[in-house]
Amino acid sequence: MIYNIPYIAVAALILIGLYAVIFKRNLIKIVIGITLIENGVNLFLITLAFREGSIAPIYREGQNQIMSLPVPHALTLTSIVIGVAVLALMLSLIIHLYRHYNTLDAHKIGREQE
Amino acid sequence: MNIIDDIILHSPALIVAIPLLGAFLTPLVSKINDKLRNIFVIFIVLFTSAIVLLLANDIYLVCGKIHTYVFGGNAPITEGGFAIRILFEVDGLNIFMALIATILAIAGVIYSWAFMKENTGLDKYYTLYLLMIAGMYGMILTGDMFNFFVFLEITSIASCALIAFWTNKGKAIDAGFKYIVVSATGALFVLFAIAILYGQYNALNMAVLASKIQFSFLDKIALVILISGLAMKAGIVPMHMWLPDAYGRAPASVTLILVGVTQASLYGALRMIFTLYGGKLTTTMNQIGDVSIDLNLVLGIFIVGLALLTIFIGVLMALKENNFKRMIAFAAVAEIGYMILAIGAALTTVFSTNDAGTGMMALKGGVFHILNDALDVGLLFLVAGAIYYATKETSLNQLGGLARNMKYTTIFFLIGLLAVSGMPPMNGFASKLIIYESTYQVNPILSIIAILCSILLLAVFVKVFHSAFLGPKLPKFDNVKEVPKSMLLAMGIIATIIIFIGLFPDMVVNYIVQPAVNALTNNSNYISNVIGGI
Numbered sequence: 001m002i003y004n005i006p007y008i009a010v011a012a013l014i015l016i017g018l019y020a021v022i023f024k025r026n027l028i029k030i031v032i033g034i035t036l037i038e039n040g041v042n043l044f045l046i047t048l049a050f051r052e053g054s055i056a057p058i059y060r061e062g063q064n065q066i067m068s069l070p071v072p073h074a075l076t077l078t079s080i081v082i083g084v085a086v087l088a089l090m091l092s093l094i095i096h097l098y099r100h101y102n103t104l105d106a107h108k109i110g111r112e113q114e
Numbered sequence: 115m116n117i118i119d120d121i122i123l124h125s126p127a128l129i130v131a132i133p134l135l136g137a138f139l140t141p142l143v144s145k146i147n148d149k150l151r152n153i154f155v156i157f158i159v160l161f162t163s164a165i166v167l168l169l170a171n172d173i174y175l176v177c178g179k180i181h182t183y184v185f186g187g188n189a190p191i192t193e194g195g196f197a198i199r200i201l202f203e204v205d206g207l208n209i210f211m212a213l214i215a216t217i218l219a220i221a222g223v224i225y226s227w228a229f230m231k232e233n234t235g236l237d238k239y240y241t242l243y244l245l246m247i248a249g250m251y252g253m254i255l256t257g258d259m260f261n262f263f264v265f266l267e268i269t270s271i272a273s274c275a276l277i278a279f280w281t282n283k284g285k286a287i288d289a290g291f292k293y294i295v296v297s298a299t300g301a302l303f304v305l306f307a308i309a310i311l312y313g314q315y316n317a318l319n320m321a322v323l324a325s326k327i328q329f330s331f332l333d334k335i336a337l338v339i340l341i342s343g344l345a346m347k348a349g350i351v352p353m354h355m356w357l358p359d360a361y362g363r364a365p366a367s368v369t370l371i372l373v374g375v376t377q378a379s380l381y382g383a384l385r386m387i388f389t390l391y392g393g394k395l396t397t398t399m400n401q402i403g404d405v406s407i408d409l410n411l412v413l414g415i416f417i418v419g420l421a422l423l424t425i426f427i428g429v430l431m432a433l434k435e436n437n438f439k440r441m442i443a444f445a446a447v448a449e450i451g452y453m454i455l456a457i458g459a460a461l462t463t464v465f466s467t468n469d470a471g472t473g474m475m476a477l478k479g480g481v482f483h484i485l486n487d488a489l490d491v492g493l494l495f496l497v498a499g500a501i502y503y504a505t506k507e508t509s510l511n512q513l514g515g516l517a518r519n520m521k522y523t524t525i526f527f528l529i530g531l532l533a534v535s536g537m538p539p540m541n542g543f544a545s546k547l548i549i550y551e552s553t554y555q556v557n558p559i560l561s562i563i564a565i566l567c568s569i570l571l572l573a574v575f576v577k578v579f580h581s582a583f584l585g586p587k588l589p590k591f592d593n594v595k596e597v598p599k600s601m602l603l604a605m606g607i608i609a610t611i612i613i614f615i616g617l618f619p620d621m622v623v624n625y626i627v628q629p630a631v632n633a634l635t636n637n638s639n640y641i642s643n644v645i646g647g648i
Contacts, residue, residue, distance in 0.1 A: 014306070019502045021299060028564050029293070034298050041306045048313040072312070075260055078303060089271055092292045093278060100284035110288030110359075 006047040013040030027097065027104045031090050038083045044078070045072040116151055118168065126183040126202035129212070130252045130637045137244035138376040144237035152227050154618070155240045159223045159247065163216045170209045174625060178632060180205040180643040182347040203257030205640060206629030210481065211254040211381045213626065214488045216360070217611060219247045225496055225604035226367040228597070229503055239279060246272040246371050257644070259308045259318045262382060262582035263301060269375050270426070276373070277364040289359035294347050296356045303343030304382075307336040320390055321644035324637055325327045329394040329409075340386050347379035350454060351424040354447050358431070361443035366499020369439070370492045373446065377484050380453060387413070387461070392637040395465060410465050417458030422563060424451030429570045436510050438501065441578065444492045445534060445571060455564060456480030459556045464635060470557045478632060479548030480629045486533070486541045486615065493530040493608045497523055500597045501582065510581050517583040519594045524583050526589050526605045529578055533612050535572035541612050544619035560565040564645065 013036050018100040031102025049072035094104065101109050121128065135483060136158035144151040152158060173179050181204040204212075226243065230236060251263030274297070278290025312318055314333070316328040327333060342353075349357035357376075361369050387395075395410040428448030435441040457480045465474025499506075500523050507513055517524040533540035536547075554561040596602070615622050633640065 010294065018299075029294060032159065034295065034302075037299065037302050041302050041309065044306065045309050045312075045566050048309060049240050071308075071318075075309075077263060077310075078260075082264065084270075085271055086267070086294065089274060090291065090298075093294065094289055096278070096287045097284070097291065103519075109251055112284065 005050070006043060007023045010040045010047065013037070013043065019051040025106045027094050027106060027109075029096070031087065032105070035083070035087060036091070038079070042079055042083075045076045050070050115296070117209050118312060120255055121165060121170050122168055124183070125172075126181065126186065126204055126255050127167050127266035128165050129162055129255060130171070130248055132165070133158060133248035133251065135246045137248060138240045140241045140244060141237045144240070148236065151237065151240060153278065155244065156223050156227075157218050158244065162247075162251070163220055163485035166209075166212050166216045169204065170213060173204065173206065173209050174629060177629070178206075178639060180633075180634070180640065182643055186228070193258070199642060200261050201257040201321075202255050203289075203321065203640065203644065204255055206633035207263075207381070207384070207481070208255055208633075210485070210626055210630040211378060214377060214485055215247070215250050215254060218370055218488060219250075219607070220246075221492065221604040222367050222370045222608050224607070225370070225499070225601050227600040229367050229499060229601055230365065233279075235279075239276070240350040242272045242276050243368070243371070246276065246368075246375070250371065250374050250378050254381060257320050259311065259320060259323065260305075262632065263305050263308060263317075266297075266301050266304065266379075266382075269378070270294065270301060270347070273297075273360075273368070273372055273375055277360050277366065278419045279365055280363075283363070285359075286363040289356070292356045293360045296353065300343040300346035300353075303339050303346070307339040307343065310336040310339070319644060320385070321641045324390050324393065325641045325645055327394055328389065329391070335392075336407075337386070337391055341383055344379050344383040344386070345420075348383065348449055349450055350420055351427050351451070352420075354427070357447055358435075358440045358443040361495070362437060362440035366439070366495050366502065369495045369499070373488055373492050373495070375444075376450070380484065382449070384457065387457075388634045389640050392635075393394055395461075396576050399534060408465075410461050414458045414461030414463075417454055417461060418560065419458075421451045421453075421458050422560070424448065424454065425564065425567045426451075429574070430569045432574045433570065438508050438510055438513070438578070438582070439495065439498045440499055441510070441574065442491065445574065446487070446491045448567060448571060449483075449491060449534065451567075452546065452549055452564065453480050453483050453487065455553060455560065455630075458557070459553045459560065463556060469555075470551050474635065475548060476552035476556070478623065478627055478631050479545055479552055480606070481630050481634070482619075482623060483545040483549060485622075485627075486545045486612075489608055489612050489615075490530055490534040490542055491527060492538075493605060494534060496601070496605045496608065497527040498532060500601055503597055503601070504594050505591060510578060513582040514585045515583075515587040515591065516594065518587055519591060520583075520596050522596060522602050523605070526609050527579065527583065529609045529612060531572075531575040533616070535575055536568045537572070538552060539616050541615035541619065544616060544623075 017033045017036030021030050024030055049069040051066055051068055054066045054068040057070040097109055098104060140151060143154045154315050173181055183202040185200045230239060246269055249265045253262060274290050274294040277293050278287045280286045310332055311323055315323055317323050346353040425448050428444050428451055432441050432444035435444055452577030458474045458478045460476035463469045464477060502508055533542040536542040550561045550564055
């Protein structure tokens with residue numbers, strides 16, 4: 001049971017994130033929701049890599065312990081870097097939106113007549 | 115070994131690497147001279163296109179040939195016999211999509227020359243433009259799941275920044291924000307599905323995964339998440355709300371590439387369904403009570419349902435829309451519906467033993483329509499951009515009588531109009547006819563709805579043609595001139611290809627579409643090329 005807790009956390013993070021993206025009206029909260037989904041997925045990848053009692057995958061002499069799988073770690077790192085880029089882009093768009101509309105309410109943005 | 119062979123050998127890497135390198139050199143070249151930068155960008159795109167054509171020639175030379183490219187030095191081979199490296203695997207379908215991307219990219223950069231001339235920040239524009247093209251090629255050519263995700267994100271970041279390029283307009287930024295929210299969520303879904311598959315089979319390579327896949331309960335979840343994530347990016351109906359905004363607010367040259375990106379996501383869905391899960395879709399029965407249903411049937415019917423919704427909503431929203439570009443965007447939604455209608459109809463039949471011919475034909479129509487839709491909708495967006503360039507108007511209520519001043523643009527719009535609504539001498543007719551015929555054999559109602567919606571689409575565009583181009587000359591448009599030559603050239607390239615495909619559809623189907631369909635249905639070929647080949 002104790003080893004399933006990370007998976008429960010993954011499901012919780014993704015669902016909370018989805019809830020925020022779909023139902024929240026504040027743009028910053030939507031961005032937080034996306035970050036939560038991303039963290040959930042990253043946590044899932046890391047959890048997949050872990051084995052009970054494993055050490056970091058660095059070879060040393062005279063050591064014979066099991067190691068956790070390095071590939072998901074590499075994937076997670078890439079995913080984090082991409083996530084930072086997306087986050088920065090979204091926040092900069094929010095700055096522009098706030099300058100235009102003086103609000104962060106998604107219902108009041110982009111509704112003006114041309 | 116001469117240099118051409120060398121280029122062909124490394125072409126999958128070069129096709130992605132050259133635009134990527136060009137993207138980061140553009141700001142430097144831009145410091146010297148603006149004109150030099152434009153020439154540099156066009157040169158980069160043309161050079162990439164030449165490599166794509168070389169690779170295409172190489173692949174079409176031998177029937178069913180697959181070009182596999184392994185990144186890195188000597189490939190370490192495991193006991194299973196495949197390389198643990200990032201692989202690019204190019205078969206008939208990949209190269210078909212790459213050809214579409216090539217046409218769009220060439221037309222896009224030529225169009226940008228005059229269209230974006232009066233804007234500032236063009237060095238950033240061209241950097242992002244090339245990044246978007248590189249990402250699109252990467253999505254299309256890669257044979258690795260995680261690599262696919264990375265390119266998906268590269269494309270969405272670049273295209274989001276370009277959609278919001280006109281930051282002085284609030285609605286453009288709003289469209290960009292909507293796009294990035296939808297595509298980031300979609301891409302994370304895809305990554306989650308990739309993680310599920312990786313956790314079970316310890317592989318990221320599509321071919322290796324396809325050979326190992328067991329179709330357990332987790333695999334089904336992964337399939338649903340993958341398809342919903344990619345459908346978000348492709349703009350299939352419940353997730354289409356970002357598409358009219360993004361297509362409508364972006365500069366027309368960007369919209370053209372966005373059409374290509376949408377098709378690339380659709381390609382991703384096709385690749386996942388047919389190659390990754392293709393071998394196992396029929397063997398798995400889904401027990402509901404006492405009745406057992408093949409999974410491909412469930413998936414097919416579900417996709418057909420989504421397709422009908424997509425066509426309906428796209429056409430009906432296009433009917434009531436007043437903004438020129440948004441209206442074309444809704445028509446583009448409807449066109450995506452036609453593709454997935456054919457794909458869904460193909461899924462229900464292509465794996466069965468007695469009815470495989472219908473499925474093959476539907477698939478042929480669907481794949482052919484990907485090419486035609488990219489060209490038709492692309493041309494219409496370019497015309498809409500040209501009208502915006504000449505008049506600074508987007509609302510159809512304000513336009514009128516433009517045929518007197520812009521005769522070439524009018525002709526191009528007429529070509530696009532006939533093509534998108536599936537009228538005979540144009541390419542849209544060729545693919546839509548195949549779709550009607552094949553869906554009729556699956557279920558007559560499907561093809562009736564498809565034809566009706568096509569007629570409605572014609573009505574929509576005739577209305578636009580009348581209100582924008584015909585009618586009395588408006589005094590405020592007295593000074594409107596024909597658009598510059600580079601924009602006409604870009605529209606001309608696409609219009610020529612549209613007419614060519616319309617006149618010789620057999621040739622295109624036999625030489626380009628058939629290999630793509632064969633590659634889709636024959637996934638064992640795709641698998642054996644990686645597992646046994648290296």
